[in-house]
Amino acid sequence: MFDTVFGLPTHALVVHAVVVLLPLAAIGGLAVVALPRVRDRFGGLVALLAVAVVPAVFVATQSGEKLEVRVSATFGPGAASAREAELMEAHTSIGENLLPWAVVLAVGLVGVLVLARTTRRQDRPGWVRPGGWVASAVVALGALLSLYWVIRIGDAGARAAWSDVAAN
Numbered sequence: 001m002f003d004t005v006f007g008l009p010t011h012a013l014v015v016h017a018v019v020v021l022l023p024l025a026a027i028g029g030l031a032v033v034a035l036p037r038v039r040d041r042f043g044g045l046v047a048l049l050a051v052a053v054v055p056a057v058f059v060a061t062q063s064g065e066k067l068e069v070r071v072s073a074t075f076g077p078g079a080a081s082a083r084e085a086e087l088m089e090a091h092t093s094i095g096e097n098l099l100p101w102a103v104v105l106a107v108g109l110v111g112v113l114v115l116a117r118t119t120r121r122q123d124r125p126g127w128v129r130p131g132g133w134v135a136s137a138v139v140a141l142g143a144l145l146s147l148y149w150v151i152r153i154g155d156a157g158a159r160a161a162w163s164d165v166a167a168n
Helices: 010-034 036-079 082-095 098-118 132-167
Strands: none
Touching (some): 010 036, 010 098, 036 082, 082 132, 098 132
């Protein structure tokens, strides 16, 4: 199911949505919890983006696993160097760390917006409102760890895909 789309590896297509949209949602989420005007104007859009990117992260993870199997089967165990196999394994193993933090970010943003709508003093940052600091902390944690893992996973993926080209 997550193997190919129009004859191309699904992972190569979907991963670009994750690399662009998740950091955008994370940075937007930090702005939403810190700035009431941003929350009031763009909070719904940022939360929608964060919720929408979760399935993309899931598909990128699953399709990456399929691509790893396909590449290993296509080139055989002796075709790829031990270093290339190690890089690919590192990328796929740490790739599994992103989905939980994308979910935390999305749930936290929805929580911040629900709390903002149900409390009387909406002109204050989320972390000042009663109960809002918990939701704001969840958003901050999800945002920062999503950014961290996107960078780590992207770096490992670039090394796995391009290390042999850069060496030549």
